[in-house]
Amino acid sequence: MITYRPMPIRSSTSCLRLLPALLALNACTTGPDFIKPDSPGPQQWTALPSVGSAAIDSSAVSKNWWQKFNDPILSALIERALNQNLSLRNAATLLAQSRAQTGIAAADQFPQLNANTSYTRMQASQKGILSLAKTLSGGSSAGTAANGSGSGSAAGGTGAGAIGVPAAGVQPFSLYQYGFDASWELDLWGRVRREQEAAAADLQATQEQQHAAQLSVIAEVAKNYIELRRLQASRTLSTEQRDLASQQHELIKLQAKHGVVTAIEVENAAAALAEAEAALPSLAQQISLSLNQLSLLLGEQPGVLNAELSGSQALPSLPPRLELGLPAELAQRRPDIREAEARLHSALADIGMAQADFYPRFTLSGSTGLQALRLRDLGNWSAWQYAIGPSIMLPIFQGGRLEATLELRQAQHQQAAIAYHNTLLAAWHEIDSNLAAYQQARLRLQALQAGVSANQQSRQLQQQRFEQGLITRLPVLQAQARLLQAKQTELDTISLSVLDLIAVYKALGGGWVEVE
Template identity: 40%
Template sequence: MMGHSPNRDSGQGHRIKAGVRSVWALSLLSLAACSVGPDFQPPQAQQVSAWSVPDKVAASQAVSRDMDERWWDVFHDPQLSALSHRVLSDNLDLQLATSRLAQSLAARQVIGADHYPTTAANGSYGRKRNSAEGLNDPSGNSGKSAFNLWDAGFSASWELDLWGRVRRETEAADATLEVAENDRRGVLLSVLSETAQDYIQLRGVQSTRAVTEQNLEVARHSLQLSRLRLADGVATDLDVAEAAAQVATIEARLPALEQQQAQLINALSLLLGEPPQALHAELAADAPVPQTPRQVAIGLPSQLAQRRPDIRQAQARLHAATASIGVAEGDFYPRITLSGSLGSQAMQLSDFGSWGSRQFGIGPQFSLPLFDGGRLRGMLHLREAQQQEAALAYQQTVLRAWHEIDDQLTRYNASQLRRDSLAEAVHQNQIALRTAQQQYVEGVVDFVNVLTVQGALLTTQEQWVESSAGVSLAMVGLYKALGGGWESVYPLADAQASR
């Protein structure tokens, strides 16, 4: 094996050291460089100083203090709390949103890798024979015999982010990840609200059925009384027919209520990822409608932007659109990439790895767009227009949120006032029915008066049950509009996404 020249090796060593110094200098320059494009500033959304207060306020108050994060527990209904807990792990929509969040997290990891050098190790072996008429033959035998070729090495490349284009890409990816996080929060909030709404409606239907069955017993008693009076000769066939018709009319209400109960149990089964009627044995037994507490904590207006997932999502979209402008501007500047390789190549295995078989290469590469027909300029204009759209969408989202909250506060207050008035109507109709029945027995009034009062009582009782459930539904709608409920059940996913 031939010897090597110390002077030549020394010169190569100096060149390698000079290349390394150049790499460090360019790296420091990259770290000190600023990012192109506008820096994102959180928008100042339209705010209100206090929640609106209706002219006539109901007994149950909505107070401005820290919101109960687990708001479904304020109903003090163990079954509702248990269903809310189960839906967090079993709901398929929530699992889909979690999968989308995992995809966004992986995409963020892919984009973030552009900050770091790319390295690779490679190796190969081949038994070859070149053409005798070709340009060259590494074996030196002019293509008359085959030869071995052993090759192995290490390569690395790194784009110097002098203009901040890669940093802006990562910033946009972070914001897009935040969009996915708040998409999951929105699904979580929707699922919890829908579970509570379906459960309250189910209990409302069961209460209505109980009221209907009570009135059915009263109607049957009136029918029996009419038949006895007919036998005594103090009533007519008309009285008996009207009483029988009243019984049949009330009975006709029950099948529709049974249908509604089955549908609501199915809706809850679907929310929990269960087959139809899977919760029938658990929920078919009658239970009262969950009632709201005397005071409902709804938080402060200034906290709304931190709670509502749609506002957070709109802000994240605006952030991503703003960072994308920097990416588009960065495409106008040169891209500089450092690359290098170090390895060994030999035709004999015994020479492989020796000093003479070494090979290396190091140096920067750059590319600069000169003419593209306006593609880069058009892309920049597109990103700027998208950023303007995202800013308008944010303003619209915040404004819609204030309107939803104001509407829900009004609904919550009005539903309580209606419930209280209907409670008084039920009380008076009960007195009227007892009086009409007594007067009918005494022969003071005819049976039409009894039927009229009984029909009025049944109607007001059903309306009262509906309004009682409506108060609880209004409170659920209020908490949904306020964006509460995901904070205490979401921290694990937040921690994973922030890594």
């Protein structure tokens, strides 16, 4: 199992010894650094022999693998889906959000500067803190002190109290001010840098989600298109089978009139005709569903593709070679593995952030501006004020919150490591299963093609015997029915082979493009 052992908290005590240098360099970072995990797996792909003309090799997986089917309509549909699919548009908005979040995290490394201006009308309470003036002056209008520093009375009963505040309180006044204030947290322990690292990893994970969405849309369009062409070809074959069943029914009825066959054969022929006729509405419904599914994948209204794809067309041909790529390339190509790796990276950076919270935070802050009781005095230099100085926040007692947070981040990292390992293992199994299915489908197709060829030969021989007057027309029709059934089975297997090949390319992670 892939695991990481995070650096213990005490590992950063060396930073404390270098505090003077850190104040200047701002370069210490808590937590373990991310190391790209190994991607163990089979040394080579599951051995597959060449099936027919389809050779297996280790060439790089084609970026536009669907073009190997040599079907311009399919290629055009996929391009349209990549531009119009609503799920991909939604993935693009999620990516934009993740990029914005990365920008927010990056802003924490810079000083924060704000401008402010205000006007305040104030009236101090005479029963509040200002009432201490009368208490401290002993209730007298004139105070004396042993050291001779007492203040004398003032005309009008406005003598000052012992703390220099008029005993009668302060009259309402206005306060005008404007200026600037700034603050900057010194990232001595790398908390902000780890935050940026986690945000960048989350952005990478979101990009891989979009890549996975692209790959899924491409595969779904291809599968639905193949299914549509199979259904259309099946409808053509079913129409021929219905017409053939009708001819057989008429011929058997004619034979029954002459006593050649019984009523049982007539009813059997009628049942076969009814079954052939019943298959056509079902196929029409399935064709409609496939067209609507393609329209949805392209972000179009129902029925938009009906005229464009209504004509029957042969199934795309299988490519002569199957390019699998090297096993070592899988982790760099499959979006789900790349996403799991990014999640692992983000979780490790979160550990560093949690460890940094154990150490003091140093912040430089300052403010400057003008303040006056009268608006016209704001232009005087004497109205200028400023404040500047550092602040230190040292966590002393948090009730175990920091320790629990660190344990949580470490557990989340272990979960991400397990998820990465599981994703990698599942990828190997998916590829192996799809390759095996593709191989068996091709082997079955070989046998069925031989059967179609034999049925064609049988039908020709029966036709020749009929033309020579050796047999009736019924054996010819029966041979034709067997041929149509063999062609239907062959069609289904060709479709299955193409679908299995699409699944192989999807499992290999081919088809997505880099997101700008």
